Amino acid sequence: MRQKGFASLALLAIVVIGMGGAILYYYLTQTQNKVPEVDSSPTSKVLPTASPVNRGQQKRFQNSQYLFSLEYPTDWSYKENDPYVPNLAEYTVTFSSTSQDTVLDVWIKNGDWAGIERDLLKDKGAIRSTVAGQPAIIQSQDGASRVTFVKHPLLIGKVLVFTNIGDNLEAADQIQQTLNFE
Secondary structure (H helix, E strand, O other): OHHHHHHHHHHHHHHHHHHHHHHHHHHHHHHHHOOOOOOOOOOOOOOOOOOOOOHHHEEEEEEOOOOEEEEEEOOEEEEEOOOOOOOOOOEEEEEEEOOOOEEEEEEEEEOOHHHHHHHHOOOOOEEEEEEOOEEEEEEEEEOOEEEEEEEOOOOOOEEEEEEEEEOOHHHHHHHHHOOEEO
């Protein structure tokens, strides 16, 4: 009789573990494919979405050390590790347009995300949002520039800082929208 009771308990445990695994698998696959949502609380603002990037006219930039990639227009160029900002970030890459006065800087820096978020949200122009599915704080500085801080999901304590400067903020937004973590 005890063996039958033990077998019933073992079977029940296997069923519960199997159902838990199925629920976990469903949750993980659904969150990976989920489109990021913008925080719509009364204190947040919704950014206009730039039109989709024309994939046929893009080059791909990939950084295997910091595990991210971006697409940028074929008539743009990039320069890594600008010597003018070594104290502000541990890694930089600057994308620039030859035909327009537009630059998109990407900086990787160490940072306590909670502290960065707390400090940035004191600014009335700061917007809480997501970029590539990761928490982001977007600071509008004026009509033609913006700084975006993105929490890196794969590198603990790392923050990506995008600095959009120039006349074509839409082009910089389109590059930023192609951000992908490897």
